[in-house]
Structure formats: C-alpha cells, structure tokens
Amino acid sequence: MPVDKSGSHIRQMFGEIAGRYDFMNHFLSAGTDVYWRWQTVRMAAPFNNSPILDVCTGTGDLAFAFRKKLNGAATVFATDFTHGMLKLGEEKRDDRDVVFLEADTLSLPFPSDKFQVVSVAFGLRNVSSTIGGLKEMTRVCEPGGKVIVLEFSLPDNRLLSSVYQWYFRNILPKLGQLLVRNRQAAYEYLPQSVSEFPSGSQLTGIMEEAGLINTSFHKMTAGIATVYIGNKPEHA
Secondary structure, eight states: OOOOOOHHHHHHHHHHHGGGHHHHHHHHTTTHHHHHHHHHHHHHOOOSSSOEEEESOTTSHHHHHHHHHHTTSSOEEEEESOHHHHHHHHHHOOSSSEEEEEOBTTBOSSOSSOEEEEEEESOGGGSSOHHHHHHHHHHHEEEEEEEEEEEEOOOSSHHHHHHHHHIIIIIHHHHHHHHSOOTTOHHHHHHHHHHHSOOTHHHHHHHHHTTOEEEEEEEEGGGTEEEEEEEOOOOO
C-alpha cells in the first residue's frame, strides 16, 4: 500500500515531530546530514546576487547553509507548509538574510524566473506530486539557474544495501518512536517513503520532464544520500 502523502497527513506528522526534528536528523545520521548539506551548497555554486529559495525547508538547515556560504551577498527564502517547523526555524535565525514563509511547494507564492538556485533537502519525496513539485521549482528558478535536490537513496553495494534496509525497516522506526512519540508513525513513514521514491536516472528523468536540462546525480556516503542537479534553460 503506497504511503500517505496527502497534505493533511504530512503537515500533521511533521508538526508532531517538529520539536525533536533537528536532534533526530543529527542523531540518526551520526551528524553526516551536516556534510550532505555542505556538499549540496557546494554543488549548487551560487553565481550572482539573485535570491535563493529552499522549499520544504523544515527548520531551515539547508537555507542556513546557503546563508553561511553567501555571507549576506543574497537573500535566502525558506518555505514550508508546516507552521511548527517554520516557527523553530525562525527561532534559530540570527539575522534577516533568511526569510521564512509558509507555503506549499506545489503552489509557490513567487513570480516566475526569480531565484538563481531552488533547492530541497529530504523534502521532495514528501510532496504529493514529484513532477508537480519539480515543475513549480523550475518555474520560479531564473533562466540559467539551478534546481538541486538532496534526498535519501539506497546503497548500490548489495550487502551494504541489505544491511542498511534491514536497519531502516526494523530498527530505525522503533528507535524513532521511542525518542519522538507521535501518532503518525513518522519513522515508519521514512523508510517506506524512501523505498518508493524514484532515484538515480529515474529522478533525473522526471527533472527533465519538468523542464530542466543537463541533469546529473551524485551519490554520497556509499549511496545513502544523493544530490540531483538540473539547469533551467536560458530564454530562447
């Protein structure tokens, strides 16, 4: 049975775990998620002073990584449709270079061709329509700009993948529920959503369908996470 990605379910689930979200990300990844975001910003390579948008931002960790890289050279916008996540992100903010807005990735409140980079970290698989989310990200990206996706994936090595999936399906959900009590079984949803989400060339194919070119993917940490990049074509 496919995982429930309805807006109401996702909003309620992340609202329930918001208070422990950052801790769990760092704990369950042994801090590797910080490196993954650093690499994502490095691959995005912001190239001018146009603003940057991070969608499904959660508490804003990738948005803050962009802000640190830019050092005030451009404004970073961070959107999410879970109010509790945004509130925590705003509490972490120490300046005005990151602007938090409550918004659905399928209907972003921005004009077309606005951002030099549009990013998402561990959030695209939670959007009810992958192609819809990518099309909207592409729409608001400026011509010549980049759309970049950081997402969980499964290791290529057969033995490592088998061990990883066993841990992911049997240990992580119980550990997550023990540390973060929630009614929506968020840490059962995590491995289910990762296993169902397209990866590798499947996702770059969807990115191309959304209007992006020069798509590529780059695996990290034995394939546990992958960065996907695509360019919005220049105007003809």
